Amino acid sequence: MSARTSRGRRPGAPDTRAEVLAAARASFAEKGFRGTTIRAVGAAAGVDPALVHHYFGSKDDLFLAALEMPVDPREVLAPVVAQGPDGAGERLLRTFLSVWDDPDMQVRLLAVVRSVLTDDGGTLLKEGFIPVVVGPVLAQLVADRPDVRIPLVTSQVVGLIVMRYVIAFPPMAQMPAEDLVARVGPVLQHYLTGDLP
C-alpha cells in the first residue's frame, strides 16, 4: 500500500473506527490479550496507535469492545434442552458447531478462549463460566451423577474447540460439521445418558 503521512483528518468518510475494531478482534483471536499490542493493532489498521486510544480508551476497554455481542449460551441452548435428553448429544454438538463455525462469532470466541487459556483467566472459567453457565444447562440433560457426566461432556467439547479452532489442526478443522456431529454426537450422548462405571 501507500505510505500515509499527512497529519490531520483523511478525505472521504472512511469508517476507520470499524477497521481498528476488526484489526483488534483479529489480533486478540490470534495472539490473546497479552500477545496483542496497541501498536500492532494500529499498524494492522493503517493508523497511528494513538487513534486506537482515542476511539476506545484503554487496552482493557478495547478488549471489551472487541468482545461485544457475545453469545448467551443459555439462550442458544434452550431449544436443545427443550427437546429432552433423546438425541441431545447430536443436537448439542450441532448448535454448538453452528455458532463456532460462524466467522464473526469465531473471532470473538477465539479471543476470549485464547486469553482465558493464556492469561490465567483459568479461574474465570473454572469458577465462573463452567459451573454457572454451562453446568445448569447440561444439568437438565443429564441422566444422573452430574458431577461425573458434566466434566466428561465438557472435556470432549473443549478438546474439539482446541483442535478445531485454537490450533486449527487441519484434519479436524476441515471436517464437515455434520460428520463431526455424526461421529462425536453419540459419544456426548453416551456421556450424558449412557452407562458409566
Place this chain on the structure above:
Amino acid sequence: MSARTSRGRRPGAPDTRAEVLAAARASFAEKGFRGTTIRAVGAAAGVDPALVHHYFGSKDDLFLAALEMPVDPREVLAPVVAQGPDGAGERLLRTFLSVWDDPDMQVRLLAVVRSVLTDDGGTLLKEGFIPVVVGPVLAQLVADRPDVRIPLVTSQVVGLIVMRYVIAFPPMAQMPAEDLVARVGPVLQHYLTGDLP
C-alpha cells in the same frame, strides 16, 4: 524471608542454580513463555535477574533447560502399541495419565502446553508434534481411516489435558485416574476401532 543484600558469593554451598531452575519451571507452567519474566524468576528464587542469565543464557535457553528430560512419547507408548488394538483405549489412557499425574513431569508438560497454546506455537503442534510424533504411534492402533480416527482420539485426549491440568477444573482434576480410564477409555477405543460414520 530476610532481605539479602551483600554483594558477592554467598556462604555455604547452596544449590542456587537448581532453585532458579525450579522457579523457572513453576513460572513457565503457570504463566507460559511470554507471561514469564526473567526478573520474576529471579525474584522467586531470591536472586538477582542477572544470575539467571549467568547460569542459563538467554530466556530461550532457560526455557529449554526447564523442559529438560521431556518424555519421548514413542518410547512411553511402545508397550501400549505392542499389545495390539484390543483394549488399547484403556491402556493408552492409563499410561498417559500416569505420566501427566507425576508432579515432576506435570510442570514440564504444562509449561510446554501453556506456551504452545499461548504463544502461537500452534504451528509447532499442528505441523510438528501431532503429525510427526503422535500420528505414527496412533496409526499403529487404528483400524482404518487414520485421518478421521486420529483427530478424534486427539481431541478427546486434549480436552482431558485442558480440563484436568491446564484449567484444573475440580471435578475433573480430582477424579481418580482409574475412574477416568474406565469412563473415557471405552470412548477412545471406539474412536480407534469402533464403527464410525
Place this chain on the structure above:
DNA sequence: GACGTTTTTCACCATGTGTTGAATTGTGCG
C-alpha cells in the same frame, strides 16, 4: 467564507523487558 467539531498524527513520558559488563565476595587449591 468563518468557525466549531471530529478525525488523525506527532512528540513524548513512565514503565517493564531482555541483556551485558564490571565490580564484589566467598571457596578451594598450591
Place this chain on the structure above:
DNA sequence: CGCACAATTCAACACATGGTGAAAAACGTC
C-alpha cells in the same frame, strides 16, 4: 597466605509497551 575461579549483585543500555496532550487537516453548519 596468596591466587585463580566461581558465585553473586549493581548499574546501565536499548528497546517495546501503554498512555497522554497538543497540533494539523478535513468536515459540517451557519
